[in-house]
Amino acid sequence: MSETTKNAPIRLGGPRAYFMWGMGLLGYLFAVICRSSMSAAGIEAANHFHTTSTALSGFLYLQLFVYAIMQVPAGVLLDRFGARILISCGGLFMAVGQSLVALAPVTWLAVVGRGVVGMGDALVFISVVRLISAWFPTRQAPLLTQLTSVTGGLGQIISLYPFAWLLRLAGWQTAFLTAAGTGVCVAAAILMTVRDDPHQSSRRHERPEGGLKSAVRGLGSALHSPGTICGFFVHATTWFPVNMMNQLWGIPFLLAVEGWSRGTASAFLGAGVVINMVFGPLMGRLAGVHPIHGRAAVVYVSIGAQIVLWTILLLTPGPHPMWFMVLLLVALTSGGPASNIAMDYVRDTNRPANLGAATGFANTGGFLSSAIVFLGVGVLLDMQGATDPSLYTAQAMRMATLIQYPLWVVGLTGFTLMLRPTLQAIRERRA
Numbered sequence: 210m211s212e213t214t215k216n217a218p219i220r221l222g223g224p225r226a227y228f229m230w231g232m233g234l235l236g237y238l239f240a241v242i243c244r245s246s247m248s249a250a251g252i253e254a255a256n257h258f259h260t261t262s263t264a265l266s267g268f269l270y271l272q273l274f275v276y277a278i279m280q281v282p283a284g285v286l287l288d289r290f291g292a293r294i295l296i297s298c299g300g301l302f303m304a305v306g307q308s309l310v311a312l313a314p315v316t317w318l319a320v321v322g323r324g325v326v327g328m329g330d331a332l333v334f335i336s337v338v339r340l341i342s343a344w345f346p347t348r349q350a351p352l353l354t355q356l357t358s359v360t361g362g363l364g365q366i367i368s369l370y371p372f373a374w375l376l377r378l379a380g381w382q383t384a385f386l387t388a389a390g391t392g393v394c395v396a397a398a399i400l401m402t403v404r405d406d407p408h409q410s411s412r413r414h415e416r417p418e419g420g421l422k423s424a425v426r427g428l429g430s431a432l433h434s435p436g437t438i439c440g441f442f443v444h445a446t447t448w449f450p451v452n453m454m455n456q457l458w459g460i461p462f463l464l465a466v467e468g469w470s471r472g473t474a475s476a477f478l479g480a481g482v483v484i485n486m487v488f489g490p491l492m493g494r495l496a497g498v499h500p501i502h503g504r505a506a507v508v509y510v511s512i513g514a515q516i517v518l519w520t521i522l523l524l525t526p527g528p529h530p531m532w533f534m535v536l537l538l539v540a541l542t543s544g545g546p547a548s549n550i551a552m553d554y555v556r557d558t559n560r561p562a563n564l565g566a567a568t569g570f571a572n573t574g575g576f577l578s579s580a581i582v583f584l585g586v587g588v589l590l591d592m593q594g595a596t597d598p599s600l601y602t603a604q605a606m607r608m609a610t611l612i613q614y615p616l617w618v619v620g621l622t623g624f625t626l627m628l629r630p631t632l633q634a635i636r637e638r639r640a
């Protein structure tokens with residue numbers, strides 16, 4: 210590289226930055242397609258493995274579990290090897306996982322395949338967030354993070370329509386092997402084109418001194434930063450209610466408490482995708498322009514609205530008027546984009562060398578709280594004798610969803626305690 214190029218001022222946020230982000234986004238879109246492909250396969254999956262839909266939900270748990278426990282190691286690896294390597298490896302892992310699902314002669318091998326998909330998936334989102342921090346100015350990064358989340362979410366639509374269509378037309382193996390082949394192409398494209406940092410002179414990640422040990426020490430420093438813990442609480446407190454409704458308990462709740470049909474309940478929850486598209490860019494812009502008061506306001510308003518509307522819902526008899534249910538959906542959906550503000554607190558309070566570990570840690574928050582709620586609702590239903598869906602009464606469902614309140618109390622307390630030192634750190638850094 211010539212001296213001139215080396216000394217040329219680096220332009221953050223220019224066309225090259227958008228290209229790098231676009232490639233990362235491609236990796237994330239593929240990750241979302243893979244994670245939702247099994248549920249999109251629906252009845253075909255049950256038929257293919259000669260099993261029940263309930264047993265198939267085990268696939269979802271495993272994938273989520275692997276994703277969650279991999280976040281911190283993935284973050285440490287991200288600091289060591291960089292986003293380019295991690296997203297590419299993520300794509301390859303997912304390709305291997307999808308191939309196992311395609312070819313598995315027995316169900317347990319497909320379960321392993323889904324675990325491998327979860328492992329690959331875990332490497333991608335935090336790596337794209339890391340690419341954004343490297344390539345865009347601080348003020349623009351929150352918007353790009355939100356756009357990643359919204360655009361990547363479209364992967365679910367790709368699974369539900371083109372992928373499900375291919376599955377019905379060409380069969381199980383062809384559909385899952387096509388997904389696997391796509392993963393290999395995506396990984397190769399990212400490996401060949403992405404550069405982790407505009408300051409690097411080649412595509413090779415300039416590894417920090419001290420090997421993996423020093424990357425693990427970086428995790429220690431990341432945990433000492435108030436913004437990392439603040440981000441963890443933001444992620445843990447904003448997102449679990451909408452995740453609980455979308456992933457598992459929304460339909461049974463709406464059937465039991467509101468007396469809706471399955472079709473109406475699915476359409477209602479599906480409308481959240483559109484609301485998300487509005488909230489994501491709005492919150493991203495606000496979080497970039499008003500890092501001190503704007504971000505905190507979004508978090509408090511989102512959690513506050515969710516608590517108030519859930520409380521009204523649980524204290525008043527159903528069916529509730531549609532305008533009220535729409536308000537509830539808007540409040541619930543705001544939790545998804547609000548959870549991304551976690552990444553903004555992390556980014557603005559950590560050294561670039563520890564950013565992967567810090568982001569990985571914060572990103573476990575919502576997965577941990579979601580896991581507690583997924584399981585807690587089931588346990589509380591069982592304790593009331595509602596052991597199968599035919600026994601889910603409105604009263605049992607209302608009682609079971611009370612599990613959210615202790616999480617809100619812990620999360621809000623943690624966020625409020627960590628907010629002041631986090632804002633102090635942001636102010637100092639910007640001064």
Ligand SMILES: NCCCC[C@H](N)C(=O)NCC(=O)O
Nearest residue numbers: 334358362485545546548549
């Ligand atoms: N539709 C909104 C989803 C919120 C995304 C969430 N903050 C998150 O952590 N995503 C990680 C991922 O891998 O998707």
